[in-house]
Amino acid sequence: MSSHPPIGEVDGKAEAIEDMFDAVAPRYDLLNRVLSLGIDRYWRTRTVRLLADEQPTRVLDVATGTADLAIKAERMLHPRKIVGVDLSAEMLAHGREKLDRLGLSPRISLVQGDAATLPFEDGAFDAALVAFGVRNFEDLHAGLRDIRRVLRPGGTLVVLEFSRPRRFPIKQLYAWYNRHVLPRIGGTLSPAQSAYEYLPRSVAAFPDGTDFLDRMDTAGFTDLLWTPLTFGIVSLYRGVVPHRSPSAS
Secondary structure, three states: OOOOOOOOOOOOHHHHHHHHHHHHHHHHHHHHHHHOOOHHHHHHHHHHHOOOOOOOOEEEEEOOOOOHHHHHHHHHHOOOEEEEEEOOHHHHHHHHHHHHHHOOOOOEEEEEOOHHHOOOOOOOEEEEEEEOOHHHOOOHHHHHHHHHHHEEEEEEEEEEEEOOOOOOOHHHHHHHHHHHHHHHHHHHHOOOHHHHHHHHHHHHHOOOOHHHHHHHHHOOOEEEEEEEEHHHOEEEEEEEOOOOOOOOO
8 A cells, every 4th residue: 555645535545544654653753843843742732721621531532643642631631531542553552652651551541443433432521632633534524523422512622733824924934844844854754754745735635724613513513713823833623512412414
């Protein structure tokens, strides 16, 4: 199989994404720090902070990768239960090693699964988080709908995802970085250079901003919020499951 996952919502994408992240797993954390200049830690803090007032006791981290966001949620929110789910067995293996080193294995459990068919009961969680994962869903609506299913009425979904800066000169600098710098650094630090060619192409194709809020609305979320961060390089989105949940087609 090609190491280049298809862009957008395409049949077979989930398997390609799993293969790609299995390949980058050994260097994934290092690449995150280098490519974001360390700002990814701040982005994750802002993501979890949106749940601070609610103090959820059961938290789901979808597309958890190596569990960075789950760890941040445990340290900031101290919920009774945190579960991370991801397609990639290799990413989860590195995440479990990290949890063991930090002594957090009893507090955070990691399971393999797909966002569109989550292996959890209806209403099993008070809150769900997704960091840099919705862009990789094979079927965005199915993923958002199933996340809504496993949230209780009144539960909150917070999404952190790359977005496209609109203003000069950040828009032009961002495009130059993605075209020339990101693939070169990614190729130097990881054998899976194609993963870092896929990233900017997938960001360009993703329905960000108000378009993503529309997707959340269609999936049945209300009280929608969109907050661009770092000149619009990433965005935070929040939605709430209504107490009388509408059916999503």
